[in-house]
Amino acid sequence: MPILPFQHLRCPLDGGRLQPKGSSLCCPVGHSFDLASQGYVHLLPVQQKRSRDPGDSKDMVAARRRFLNGGAYAPIATALAHASLKGLPDDGVLSCLDAGCGEGYYLRQLAEAAGATQTLEILGLDISKWAVIAAARQDRRPGWVVGSNANLPVVSATLDRVLCLFGFPVYSEFARVLKRGGRLxxxxxxxxxxxxxRALIYPSLKPERTKESALPDGFAHHATDTVRFELALHSTEQIADLLAMTPHLHRATAEGRARAAALTALTVTVDVRLTQFERV
Structure with a gap:
């Protein structure tokens, strides 16, 4: 499947379309952003950062890379790729953003699932520079940028799909960059x-909230599916990587982390919701 260079980046400072100029991307006003040697571009201005080194740490990214590359969440990637590509003509072009791409696993799986004649124009964005560096090192074909969901460096109404996995959705920005009829x-x-x-690392589990989420402005509900399966973990390292790539690592008690570290095997339930919204 062909992967085209992503053509719809915009300047995070003034919104002008970015164009290649030597080893940089430049907007009409003259703002310039260098292409890093690792294969990504940094489009998160310092004034838009909330901390010096935002997002996942280098250690969290490494744990996620090991865990996901082992195939543990392959059923999620398969369901996501199928939903993303459904309805795309065999000779069509899909323009897609993974907003909060981490180390790029799900975009790589989407590329593998595409048909031989389908063309992808894909961009991975994450606020963590460590995640984007890891993504670019594994596959340089997609576009990779350090950026924020709160101010997507993407031209309005240019995308067919936006993916947001276990992340921080900013629906107003997702609606802005999607074409009418495109899907989140x-x-x-x-x-x-x-x-x-969670039962192992917390003193008790909180009751699940049953509150209905409001439909985001600019979207209609398209479909909701459940991906659920049992996952057997067979080593202390695999359990540690799963814990390290989730927010639970920092929320757990010291006693809970110690209990997890003592395990050599654990079977967990994977239970996720894949919700599709259509831009109206």
């Missing part, structure tokens, strides 16, 4: 997701 595919933890791990 959002993956969130279900009520039983990693229940066995």
């Amino acid at each position: 595919l959002q993956v969130d933890a279900g009520p039983d997701h990693l229940r066995e791990l």
